[in-house]
Amino acid sequence: MLGFELISFDAGRSELALTVREELTNSRNMAHGGVSMTLLDVAMAHAARSPNQADQPDSHGVVTIEMKTTFMRPAVGRLLCRGHLVHRTASMAFCEGSIFDDAGAIVAQASGTFKYVRALPPGGKRHLPLDASE
Template identity: 45%
Template sequence: MDAEVTLPDVDTSTLFSKVPFNRLLGMRREFCEAGQARMVLETRAELTNNFHATHGGVIMTLLDVVMSSAALSKSGFQRAVVTIDMSTSFLKPGRGRLTAYGTAVGGGRSVCFCEARIEDEAGDIVAKAMGTFKYVRP
């Protein structure tokens, strides 16, 4: 007779706060639930490029983190994710307070497809992204 294997309950809702890079950048998670996430970043001088706009690498990180958070919440915080693919479009320089919105738009048991956008304080879109995230065991 085969014994049933029971995995312990997992809660990946706190993974965001455990990533030192997220703290270094100063990202704040404002919302993360049911496949939706929202992050905020206050741009400061050390996060800017030669044009005094938020560095593109910081923008991409914010997009990646908000999409991965949306994917985590879609799983009910029972799995972790790793980024498989990400495509980014930069639309205008990002300055000041930036808000990122992420949405899990599809997928299945093993992958999650997400979309994200970053808006500046005026509500203008700074950048957009699409990403594919693989669910993994925490």
């Protein structure tokens, strides 16, 4: 759909790339803010659940609890997004992410808090209970 490319995903770090296409742009011909925020969210979530963390099995997922984003310049062309895990507890992960343009200039930056959840069973989505207390 959006066309994110997963470049790396290991040891509390992740890198994703996106080439901004016309259908992802706003009226100013730059990536819509929601596209940039989604790229940051996905990069930070991957960093939070990345492999090779001795105390966090690969079989867990994460859900976003909160996220703050700062936009610094237009997001155009090929974008590189880096996420990293800053700190984690048994149930939460605190991450940061940055988007860079082709010239290496920072485009946007975010911080996010994620909750660890059990992985879904093989085959994909399942309906969650309405109270979602897990």
